[in-house]
Amino acid sequence: MTSAQYRFRPINLLGATTARWLVFVAIGEGIMGAWSAADIFVLSNFDTLSQRTLDTWSLTGLIAFVHIGLYLTTVVIAARWIYRANANTCANRRKLETPPPWAVGWFFIPFANLWKPYKAMAEMVRANRRSGTDLPLGPWWAAWLISGIVGNISARIAFSGNDPSTLMTSSVLGVIASLAGIAAALLFRRIVMAVTEAQTAQLQAEVF
Structure with missing residues (x-):
């Protein structure tokens, strides 16, 4: 099972690891979404909250750094x-x-990443699709794009000003991006598990 450039290697362990980290990302996105929702509450009641409460709340921004680390780790694993x-x-x-x-x-x-990765993934999935299997490639890619684009806009708005109105807009977009991120992670997990199962079964069939 070789070609001029590539060898067929077991993928079950890598697939299981990727699926596990995608769950972590989905949880992280949920936490970020809850944080953005809490930001909306704080901003809506900014004038009534004590300074101590506001100072304490500002420290929760450290959650974002944990989420970034989790996300980057998953990107590396998923790329593999x-x-x-x-x-x-x-x-x-x-x-x-x-x-x-x-x-x-x-x-x-840039720009090519709006459709080229989807095209490559769809082609690979079709080549490994089992009979009767229908995987959510379209919904996954739509959720991925929404999460990335809306999240980027949210971050840019947040950095453009510090007034409550601007931060409120950023937080609302942050909730939308997080919800899309949860969907993207879980839908991609489904794709990963299906392709991993198909390639593992194929390898086992050839061995026996």
């Missing part, structure tokens, strides 16, 4: 899974228009 799933597909003599390195690389190319 995407590469391996694509490499296994190529090793199985199934030609893909997007090679494994670019299946990951397109995520980091």
